[in-house]
Amino acid sequence: MQLSPYTPGRVAREIPGREAQLQEIGGMLALPALHGLFSGRIRVDIGPRGVGKTSLLRKVRQDALTIGLSPIYVTAGNGPLSAVIADEARSQIQRWGIPGGPGDWLDRLSFTLGVPGVASVTAQASPHSPLPQATRAFRELIERTASTAREQGHKGVAVLVDELQDADDEGLKTVAYAWQELQDSKTPAVFLAAGLSHTPDVVTEAVTSAERFAFRPMRDLQDHEVREALTDPASALGVRWETRVLQDVVAATCGYPYAVQLWGDAMWSAAGSPDSGGVLGAGAFDAARASVDQDMNSLHRARWSKTKGRERELLTAMAQLGGIDVARSEIARALHVATSALGPARQSLLDKGIIQIAGHGLLSFTAPGFAEYVLALE
Numbered sequence: 001m002q003l004s005p006y007t008p009g010r011v012a013r014e015i016p017g018r019e020a021q022l023q024e025i026g027g028m029l030a031l032p033a034l035h036g037l038f039s040g041r042i043r044v045d046i047g048p049r050g051v052g053k054t055s056l057l058r059k060v061r062q063d064a065l066t067i068g069l070s071p072i073y074v075t076a077g078n079g080p081l082s083a084v085i086a087d088e089a090r091s092q093i094q095r096w097g098i099p100g101g102p103g104d105w106l107d108r109l110s111f112t113l114g115v116p117g118v119a120s121v122t123a124q125a126s127p128h129s130p131l132p133q134a135t136r137a138f139r140e141l142i143e144r145t146a147s148t149a150r151e152q153g154h155k156g157v158a159v160l161v162d163e164l165q166d167a168d169d170e171g172l173k174t175v176a177y178a179w180q181e182l183q184d185s186k187t188p189a190v191f192l193a194a195g196l197s198h199t200p201d202v203v204t205e206a207v208t209s210a211e212r213f214a215f216r217p218m219r220d221l222q223d224h225e226v227r228e229a230l231t232d233p234a235s236a237l238g239v240r241w242e243t244r245v246l247q248d249v250v251a252a253t254c255g256y257p258y259a260v261q262l263w264g265d266a267m268w269s270a271a272g273s274p275d276s277g278g279v280l281g282a283g284a285f286d287a288a289r290a291s292v293d294q295d296m297n298s299l300h301r302a303r304w305s306k307t308k309g310r311e312r313e314l315l316t317a318m319a320q321l322g323g324i325d326v327a328r329s330e331i332a333r334a335l336h337v338a339t340s341a342l343g344p345a346r347q348s349l350l351d352k353g354i355i356q357i358a359g360h361g362l363l364s365f366t367a368p369g370f371a372e373y374v375l376a377l378e
């Protein structure tokens with residue numbers, strides 16, 4: 001009996017299908033790490049919940065460490081973005097335990113950027129600094145953190161931000177303007193982020209010069225990548241998938257990474273948590289499906305329960321129209337309203353990660369099976 005190697009609801013250990021992303025990001029990490037240069041663009045990998053953004057960013061964190069960068073990894077949303085990053089940079093620097101301390105600058109900048117619990121040293125700054133002052137402070141924070149990292153034997157810093165869509169406007173402005181001002185510098189730093197599909201809207205709203213950001217959509221996995229995600233963890237434990245059932249499971253996941261892990265895990269336990277030499281076979285399929293259905297059902301239920309009124313009408317209309325690549329105009333027609341009247345509900349459902357923009361004027365559900373769930377409610 002071996003523990004399941006699958007990771008439903010947790011960061012994936014391996015991320016098949018993300019080689020292209022890792023390669024491009026590797027090129028960005030190399031700028032500071034190998035050439036001592038500043039990486040001027042802020043790359044943001046975007047996609048619905050469960051597509052694997054956090055897993056990708058965690059892998060990037062490892063890669064950054066491997067190549068010699070000191071990662072500053074944060075999740076946006078629990079405080080102003082610039083303060084959240086400053087706070088993490090501060091903890092990192094404190095962990096280095098520099099004899100005599102890093103210098104007054106760390107307290108001064110932390111205070112200006114509003115890091116909680118840092119007292120003023122100059123008594124001039126305030127935790128709600130005006131934008132130019134905050135931008136200057138953030139720029140200096142990155143410069144000094146990078147040079148301190150170098151003194152500690154690292155090559156530079158990698159700022160990594162998850163859930164970028166939750167960042168505050170002021171924080172986004174501060175960070176984006178500071179990054180722009182650093183363009184001509186030799187600061188060895190790189191900035192990478194991940195966020196839900198509507199992150200470009202959030203960023204464009206906050207920042208005028210959004211062309212510094214490079215948004216890269218993440219897609220569901222292709223069949224051969226799902227196969228790899230299912231078979232590799234099992235093989236590593238000496239367990240084999242029967243070919244026929246593997247095909248059925250691959251099809252059932254619809255390429256949605258969260259479903260891949262649910263299926264792997266459910267097959268594993270339905271097959272009795274096999275020992276080395278064991279098989280994941282057809283006999284486990286029905287029990288696994290029942291378990292996956294339950295889990296997907298609670299996911300759908302949790303999402304549905306976060307919606308109300310017009311949002312539910314919109315979701316129901318979308319479900320009736322198939323749930324994938326549904327034209328906004330069709331939804332409006334079904335609800336007998338003007339397309340513009342859908343705006344607030346649509347935005348709120350995007351924010352909640354329940355729907356995503358699938359192309360110009362098109363919307364899709366983010367989780368497979370959601371349309372069926374909604375239709376069954378009626």
Ligand SMILES: Nc1ncnc2c1ncn2[C@@H]1O[C@H](COP(=O)(O)OP(=O)(O)O)[C@@H](O)[C@H]1O
Nearest residue numbers: 008009012015049050051052053054055257258
């Ligand atoms: N490339 C991948 N292959 C297989 N499973 C993955 C992959 N990336 C992520 N997962 C799994 O998918 C689920 C969602 O991953 P996560 O990184 O939390 O997504 P997100 O941050 O986009 O919501 C997790 O259960 C994770 O283990």
Ligand SMILES: [Mg+2]
Nearest residue numbers: 053054055162
């Ligand atoms: Mg995530």
